Amino acid sequence: MGRRGSLYRLPVSTIVEFRGTFRLVEADVDRLRRLSKGTWFCRCGELAVVEHDSPRCDICSAGGDCGLDCSVSRLSCTKCGATA
Numbered sequence: 001m002g003r004r005g006s007l008y009r010l011p012v013s014t015i016v017e018f019r020g021t022f023r024l025v026e027a028d029v030d031r032l033r034r035l036s037k038g039t040w041f042c043r044c045g046e047l048a049v050v051e052h053d054s055p056r057c058d059i060c061s062a063g064g065d066c067g068l069d070c071s072v073s074r075l076s077c078t079k080c081g082a083t084a
């Protein structure tokens with residue numbers, strides 16, 4: 001199918017978490033609005049394939065927000081094959 005154009009650029013973003021070669025990047029706008037937990041990118045720049053199979057942490061399972069993407073069980077990259 002089509003190639004992704006340039007890397008998706010977040011206007012103002014913050015790296016909030018690292019896992020192996022992957023980083024979770026969150027737009028500050030989303031962070032303020034709590035719209036999302038951000039987007040995982042591989043070291044090579046490709047969007048990571050994310051699986052959410054882990055139980056949430058104590059904070060989140062109690063209805064809070066720990067600020068991390070704590071339910072991520074596995075990250076993988078279709079481009080370079082990295083996993084975390």
Ligand SMILES: [Zn+2]
Pocket residue numbers: 056057058059060061065066067068069070071
């Ligand atoms: Zn959590």
Ligand SMILES: [Zn+2]
Pocket residue numbers: 042043044045046077078079080081082
């Ligand atoms: Zn990669």
